Amino acid sequence: MNNILLYGPISDKVSGGYERMNDNILKSFYSNEEINIIAFPIKKVKLKGVIKSILYPLIFIMSIIEDSIKLISYRKKYKVNTIHITSLYKIFIIRELIIILLSKMIGIKVVFDIRAGRFIYYYNHKIYGHFCKVALKSADKVLVEGITYKEFLKKEGYDSIYFPNCIINGFNYYQNINKKRKNNRVKFIYVGRVVKEKGIEDAIKLLYEVKERFNIQLEFAIIGEVSSEYKEYISRTYNYAEEIIRFEGYKNLEEIKEYLLNSDFFMFLSTWLGEGHSNSINEVMATGTPIFYYDNGFTRDVIGNDDFMLDINNYEDNINKISEIIFNKEIRNKEKDRLKERVLNNFSQKNLVDILVNVYKI
Missing domain, CATH: 3.40.50.2000 (Glycogen Phosphorylase B;)
Known part of the structure; x- marks a missing residue:
């Protein structure tokens, strides 16, 4: 059995595009005999306003520590060999890069999945861009949600695989x-x-x-x-x-x-x-x-x-x-x-x- 960690926004009540696609992935492999997808949800913050502004930096750091500990635990418990990261990039690319580098250190291969948003903008950002580039270079495979991203990354020297949003059975x-x-x-x-x-x-x-x-x-x-x-x-x-x-x-x-x-x-x-x-x-x-x-x-x-x-x-x-x-x-x-x-x-x-x-x- 090939055990895969699916790391990113995951919710029981599907609300946004990221949650919907990750939910589709989990459902599509639910009874697969060769591949077992294990949900690895990121921490969600429900705080708002001033309280969020004050506490969020600490919560963000704690989420990195917690996810790093969970990653090592999952590796031992499930003999995980691959982590599929559905990237939020922006400031989250810092957390994602740490998880990528830790994964590589403990022998887990990395699928870096770039989904939606303003990735090209953040790739060219004077701060976040450095993290994006290291993440791309460190990943074993890169997935992109749009043809635009695939063409952009090709010009930048990265190979990628087109992986669009898909609809699962029901319609x-x-x-x-x-x-x-x-x-x-x-x-x-x-x-x-x-x-x-x-x-x-x-x-x-x-x-x-x-x-x-x-x-x-x-x-x-x-x-x-x-x-x-x-x-x-x-x-x-x-x-x-x-x-x-x-x-x-x-x-x-x-x-x-x-x-x-x-x-x-x-x-x-x-x-x-x-x-x-x-x-x-x-x-x-x-x-x-x-x-x-x-x-x-x-x-x-x-x-x-x-x-x-x-x-x-x-x-x-x-x-x-x-x-x-x-x-x-x-x-x-x-x-x-x-x-x-x-x-x-x-x-x-x-x-x-x-x-x-x-x-x-x-």
Whole structure:
């Protein structure tokens, strides 16, 4: 049995992209007869404000000591031979590098997995960049979530393996089900964190303008937890568009599937600097829901169709593109089939397992 430590953000209640992907890895190898994945979660800090600012440095140092002790214990207890580090980099690269170097000292091979965020920025950072480079040089294998990172690291002299976010079993049985329709409205949807950086306001402004100019009946369902402050801000600032906005709140995966199957388009106009390969995009693609998106993070590479890409700097072109696609049933149907095929061929659970089985043969 090949025992692998999975080190990084791990949670029983999956909340973010890191947790979701690590949860997918654990589930995908749960009954594997050759590879045993052992969860090695990093310490999470729930403190906020001034208290966090005061105590966090001490907590961070203690987490390094605790994780180092656990690593040595896991090595002895489970005869671990490989550690898979899902890197958070930023300041966390200090802790990750210590774990990498300690692993090498006690005979554990290292898989350094760069996931999402602003890795190139931190790689070029005058302080954190040094830690990033030593981590890359020390690792036995390097994984990257996006093609952009792979190309960047190649120029810097590092070999890497493309390991995108993948969707595990659960959406597959929706592949051959046709979209449901309850009325003649064009239904747009967003699922995820409801914050400004995810393009909620851009979507509202664009969709309202499309509705007004082209006399199209549409609605925009926003799914996800939203603070009362931000919801009130949206209602106050965009009160002219309140007839199209529907805040649906938090929904579980099964409920989200139903929403997607009853929707025509997904709006993903994220400008978040930490955007990578969104897990939500995989799930949307699996249900065949066409996605309007900005070229941010790895989204363009993941979706693979510029026909639905919007330009953050060209409001008028975006309005025209959305309206043209709404009226073009052939393009919509073609995109639905293409997305389903793309996610199954490139971002499925089989892809996840196949890649990691080869990676763990160090």
